[in-house]
Amino acid sequence: MNKCGRKKYIKTNLRQMTMETIESQQDGSVTDSVAESESAHMQTQTGQNSVPTLAQVATIAETDESAESEGVIDSHKRREILSRRPSYRKILNELSSDVPGVPKIEEEKSEEEGTPPNIATMAVPTSIYQTSTGQYIAIAQGGTIQISNPGSDGVQGLQALTMTNSGAPPPGATIVQYAAQSADGTQQFFVPGSQVVVQAATGDMPTYQIRAPTTALPQGVVMAASPGSLHSPQQLAEEATRKRELRLMKNREAAKECRRRKKEYVKCLESRVAVLEVQNKKLIEELETLKDICSPKTD
DNA sequence: ATATATTAACGTCACAGTCT
DNA sequence: AGACTGTGACGTTAATATAT
Numbered sequence: 342m343n344k345c346g347r348k349k350y351i352k353t354n355l356r357q358m359t360m361e362t363i364e365s366q367q368d369g370s371v372t373d374s375v376a377e378s379e380s381a382h383m384q385t386q387t388g389q390n391s392v393p394t395l396a397q398v399a400t401i402a403e404t405d406e407s408a409e410s411e412g413v414i415d416s417h418k419r420r421e422i423l424s425r426r427p428s429y430r431k432i433l434n435e436l437s438s439d440v441p442g443v444p445k446i447e448e449e450k451s452e453e454e455g456t457p458p459n460i461a462t463m464a465v466p467t468s469i470y471q472t473s474t475g476q477y478i479a480i481a482q483g484g485t486i487q488i489s490n491p492g493s494d495g496v497q498g499l500q501a502l503t504m505t506n507s508g509a510p511p512p513g514a515t516i517v518q519y520a521a522q523s524a525d526g527t528q529q530f531f532v533p534g535s536q537v538v539v540q541a542a543t544g545d546m547p548t549y550q551i552r553a554p555t556t557a558l559p560q561g562v563v564m565a566a567s568p569g570s571l572h573s574p575q576q577l578a579e580e581a582t583r584k585r586e587l588r589l590m591k592n593r594e595a596a597k598e599c600r601r602r603k604k605e606y607v608k609c610l611e612s613r614v615a616v617l618e619v620q621n622k623k624l625i626e627e628l629e630t631l632k633d634i635c636s637p638k639t640d
Numbered sequence: 641a642t643a644t645a646t647t648a649a650c651g652t653c654a655c656a657g658t659c660t
Numbered sequence: 661a662g663a664c665t666g667t668g669a670c671g672t673t674a675a676t677a678t679a680t
Contacts, residue, residue: 591664593651599667600649 588664589652592653592666595666596651597649599665603667
């Protein structure tokens, strides 16, 4: 993708600006280098229908203020100020520590505690699916996929795919391998027993199928090659391509996850706004009541 | 019915921060 | 130091809404 040549715009400054503009400009401590980079960026964007971000809008609105503080801070301080914004998870968790009603985003300890990286992490609704071969796939609310064969008592042969949000994997949970999208736009989970659970990528309702694995490895699944076995330039090129595809695949997944967290974060903020609005309304009403009590009208 | 605008979701790139 | 991860920004695409 991205056939159109990407413009090399001033990324660093713009990036820093979008992260910290609103916060740092509250005390007017942003130098006009940021504003310069922003204007440069806006120029490069001429003719595109890209919508400025909130931070960009804020920057444009406050350029005058920031110009006044030119030269006030040195480069070190500027760097501190323009540091990376904490992740949505961190922000949300900070919010949730303030407000009891706000749910926390799990820290995904399981990954950090040495879980194999290929375990799928996704949220799915509780559903039961029957495959063309008569097998059943139950997707529990806890994020567990169970596969049972027809005719079995429903317990034998169960294979569990433990997802995120389900806490620590239960003992004995089967480790499955997760592969990103295959050529036909599906997502596949390799489960023991030479079977593949395939999730269709389209539609609101995910669909699952049991398939026999194809002979060729699906896109994104890569066999590890021992470094010593690489000799020819062609092999090196293949290795580079393989690494790139692996990186793209991982980044794809990371981007999905990031977007999901972002949506969650926004929802959280929205619900917080709603709560605060109700609270505010109540307080105003209370104030009016107290006013009436304290200063009764005298005719 | 068709054209245009808006929106949401996605993949990719670049880069800062973190990990090993 | 280099690999890895998370995220902002951007372009693309498909679906939906609105205008003509």
